[in-house]
Amino acid sequence: MTWEDNVRRAVPYVAGEQPQRSGMIKLNTNECPYPPAPGVKAALQELDWEALRLYPNTDAAELAEALADYYGIAPEQVFVGVGSDDVLAMSFLTFFHSGRPILFPDVTYSFYDVWANLFGIPYKLCALDEEWHIRPEDYMAVNGGVIFPNPNAPTGVAESLDTVERIVRANQDVVVIVDEAYVDFGAESALPLLKKYENLLVVQTFSKSRGMAGMRIGFAMGSPKLIGYLKNVKFSFNSYTMNYPSQKAGVAAVKDEAYFRLVTQKIMDTRKRAKEEFRRLGFAFPDSMANFLFVTHERIPAGELFAALRKADIYVRHWDKPRISDYLRVTIGTDAEMDRLFAFLRDYLSSN
Ligand SMILES: *Cc1c(COP(=O)(O)O)cnc(C)c1O
Numbered sequence: 321m322t323w324e325d326n327v328r329r330a331v332p333y334v335a336g337e338q339p340q341r342s343g344m345i346k347l348n349t350n351e352c353p354y355p356p357a358p359g360v361k362a363a364l365q366e367l368d369w370e371a372l373r374l375y376p377n378t379d380a381a382e383l384a385e386a387l388a389d390y391y392g393i394a395p396e397q398v399f400v401g402v403g404s405d406d407v408l409a410m411s412f413l414t415f416f417h418s419g420r421p422i423l424f425p426d427v428t429y430s431f432y433d434v435w436a437n438l439f440g441i442p443y444k445l446c447a448l449d450e451e452w453h454i455r456p457e458d459y460m461a462v463n464g465g466v467i468f469p470n471p472n473a474p475t476g477v478a479e480s481l482d483t484v485e486r487i488v489r490a491n492q493d494v495v496v497i498v499d500e501a502y503v504d505f506g507a508e509s510a511l512p513l514l515k516k517y518e519n520l521l522v523v524q525t526f527s528k529s530r531g532m533a534g535m536r537i538g539f540a541m542g543s544p545k546l547i548g549y550l551k552n553v554k555f556s557f558n559s560y561t562m563n564y565p566s567q568k569a570g571v572a573a574v575k576d577e578a579y580f581r582l583v584t585q586k587i588m589d590t591r592k593r594a595k596e597e598f599r600r601l602g603f604a605f606p607d608s609m610a611n612f613l614f615v616t617h618e619r620i621p622a623g624e625l626f627a628a629l630r631k632a633d634i635y636v637r638h639w640d641k642p643r644i645s646d647y648l649r650v651t652i653g654t655d656a657e658m659d660r661l662f663a664f665l666r667d668y669l670s671s672n
Contacts, residue, residue, distance in 0.1 A: 333434045336637055345660055347651040348635040350473075350502075350612050352531035354586070354654075357579040359572035360532070367565055376564040378555070383567050386574040387539055391511060396544040399551060400570075402561045404501060404525035404538030408467075409435055411521060411540065414553040415495035416441045420464030425454060427643055429473045429499065452477045452606045452614075456486045466491055469499040471507045474637065474649040476608025478507035485510075488517050495546065497521045502610035504529035504584050505591070511541065518543040521550075528611055529584050530573050537562070537570045587611050591652045597662045601669055612651045614644075620672060622648050625665075628672075632664050 336349035355361075380400035388395040401407035412435045416422045419442070424432050426445040436443045446458035452475040459466055466487060471478040488496045488510070498510045500522055510522050521542040527533035540550065554561070573580075594613060598605060603615040616622060626638035626648060637649040652658070 333431045344633040348637045350651045356531045357576035360569045363568045363572035378559045380567045383570040386571045399540040403536040407538040416465045418464035422465040423463045459487045465494045467497040471502045471609040475614045476610040478609035481508040500524045507609040616647045
């Protein structure tokens with residue numbers, strides 16, 4: 321026996337590369353190409369720096385209240401965490417405790433199986449159909465809980481509120497988590513279902529649509545009972561997760577609805593242009609409701625394109641995994657960034 325036999329072994333989540341060179345084009349981790357709302361800068365500049373001496377509010381109460389206000393729910397229905405990864409990890413720990421397998425799609429956010437393995441939660445993958453849609457009937461089997469993103473990642477495909485409700489309705493004996501990291505780019509939120517289902521948890525983030533990935537702010541919305549259970553586990557783990565500057569910055573972001581609408585609309589407009597351009601260049605893709613497109617070329621393998629783009633300092637995402645190895649996930653950047661991407665692709669495809 322050595323000390324290493326007593327170590328918990330984990331296979332970590334692999335995040336997209338974060339190189340920072342001037343002139344590079346970074347379309348690989350679905351960040352927002354625009355800065356946060358102007359009020360965020362002001363809030364950080366006006367920060368009471370002497371307050372940093374004190375522990376922050378454990379509930380991020382001011383931020384939870386601002387979110388409750390914005391979404392028309394009660395503050396007891398909001399749980400704030402350090403990015404939605406933190407919120408989701410706490411949710412796995414809290415709600416998937418039955419010993420029965422939880423269910424999620426075979427092609428989805430690759431953190432789900434990492435948390436399941438870390439926490440010893442059994443899981444079963446449900447294959448998406450040929451068009452990358454969820455088959456609701458797969459989620460009617462006995463299970464220990466359900467989680468899926470809507471829109472899904474890395475496909476960008478959104479399910480209707482009807483489909484989401486069918487899954488929630490059939491699973492009222494477990495917790496159903498809808499991960500809405502990309503919902504602000506045109507999909508339907510499951511939020512209205514909170515009035516009907518006590519077992520539904522809707523998780524969102526400031527990382528994609530609010531341009532604040534570096535601040536680490538995520539949140540969950542659900543029934544007061546569900547949120548209460550989540551808080552009990554969080555307060556058994558680490559009470560002071562979200563720092564005071566992040567709480568202040570988050571409040572400022574939520575209060576600027578006009579800027580939020582402007583940025584998300586701009587990204588949707590650029591996405592529309594990008595779809596036309598990709599199509600012209602011989603790419604196919606499922607219709608995306610997210611801030612990225614999941615594209616495959618009729619002729620050139622995705623791995624080859626990925627390497628060529630990377631050499632040109634244009635970063636996109638590629639996975640050597642079953643079903644998706646022929647696809648690239650390309651984040652929607654600014655119009656200028658997309659123009660450079662398409663100029664490179666036009667040139668590459670005409671000479672290869
Ligand atoms: C980006 C992402 C998250 C995590 O975002 P945070 O930065 O931790 O808030 C969660 N789920 C999905 C599907 C994502 O794409």
